[in-house]
Structures are given as C-alpha cells and as structure tokens.
Amino acid sequence: MSSPKPTHSLPLVMAALDNPHRMRILAALRSSSNYVSQLARDLEISRPLLIMHLKKLEEAGLVSSGLEVSADGKAMRVYQLEDFDIRLTPDEVARAAAKLPKD
Amino acid sequence: MSSPKPTHSLPLVMAALDNPHRMRILAALRSSSNYVSQLARDLEISRPLLIMHLKKLEEAGLVSSGLEVSADGKAMRVYQLEDFDIRLTPDEVARAAAKLPKD
DNA sequence: GTTATGTGTAATAAATATATTACATGTGTA
C-alpha cells in the first residue's frame, strides 16, 4: 500500500505539468514503469527531449528513476510514477505564494 | 453560498499557475476584489504586465472581471477571484492528457 | 570488426513567455 507524499513544491509541480508531453509521460507511466529508450519510442519523441522532460518531472517529485540491468546486460534507466494527490485551491496557492522569494 | 466550478481545463490552469506573479495575484484577490491600477500598485508590477497575467488567469477561469463605475465617475475593471478546488492525481492528469490534440 | 541496443551530454536553433515602453482615449477637478 502506497500513499502520496505530502511535500510537493507547488511551483515545481505547476512547471512540470504545464506541458502536454509531460502529461502524456505521466499517463504512460501509470500502467507500468518503463526505461527511457522504450518510453521515447512509445511516445514518439526523441530521447534527449524525453530526458529533458523526465528531469523536470523528477525535480517536481512526480516520477523517480533508477538504473537497472537488463537480462542481456545493458544498463537501463527505469522511470516510475510517484503517486501524488495535490489539491489546488486559492488558499493552497496563497500558501505557496507566501513562500516565494521576495523579488 | 458559492461552489467551485467543476469544468476547469487542466492545461489552462497549469499554464496559469506556472508563474510567481500569477500566484501572488490570486493570493491578493482572496481578501477582496480589486481594480487593475490599484492591484498593480499593490503588487508593484506594471499595469500592462499585470493585464497580461490577469488575462491568462481569466482564460483559465480562475478569476473574472467586469467594468464598474467609481463614485467619481471613472470606469474601472474590477477582478475577482473565482473559487476553485482542483485535484491533481495521475488519473486526472491522464484524463486531461487524453483530451489533448493528437499532434 | 560491425551492427544493434542501451546510456549520457553538449551545442545549437526555434518557439514561447515575460516584461517594458510608448501612446491612445475618457472623466472629474483645480
């Protein structure tokens, strides 16, 4: 049994979700974890581009990754979805806004 | 008694909230509605810039506006917060991703 | 050794988003 982590940075999450590719990536990782090259083929985007997007998602804590070694000995970076449940309300936004750097 | 509208476009909301100014604008409008020039002074940003940000917030349905006439006869555009309560989960993101244009 | 697969990153180009400046209009008051 897993539970969503409560410590997401709202600005990072907003930045992460503000992109159609990254929404599709999260959708794709729901069914199962996947490694970068395969995920790039599935989503039909280039691997460097996918890596850039995955980095943003990982920084926001929405996905995580680790190195695994395949049956035939190749190192593969596998990404998995981090469960999350974030509520967006005016109060939550205000709370996040208060934490922003002054200028 | 007011209730959050259920029909927010997730992409538009994400785009709207992905900016520190716009988070502060929402925070500021919580306590009370305000007209553009005053809000610009309160937040210490230029009026054209504020207008640009308000436009994005309005497109996302997070604020609304109307023209009011002040006591001394000046037309003022008053913005008010639209209440919202949006839940961000992998399933919700996937649901939004499925509605995105194919390419 | 060559081919196919995986990893990683750096340099660059293109597209968007952000921010400023300048100007236009209208109203009420000194």
Place this chain on the structure above:
DNA sequence: TACACATGTAATATATTTATTACACATAAC
C-alpha cells in the same frame, strides 16, 4: 486648460523553454 487617474493596446526587447543534432561510451550478438 492642465492635472490626476482610470482604461486599453501596440511594438519591441529580453528571457526562458522547447526541440534537434551530433557526439561519446559500453555491452551483446552476428
């Protein structure tokens, strides 16, 4: 008339994000 304060927008500059291309390295199979 001139001033203060409100509206609106257009043109431009700057910054950031997105996307591509080109590398480098490693392992397994032919």
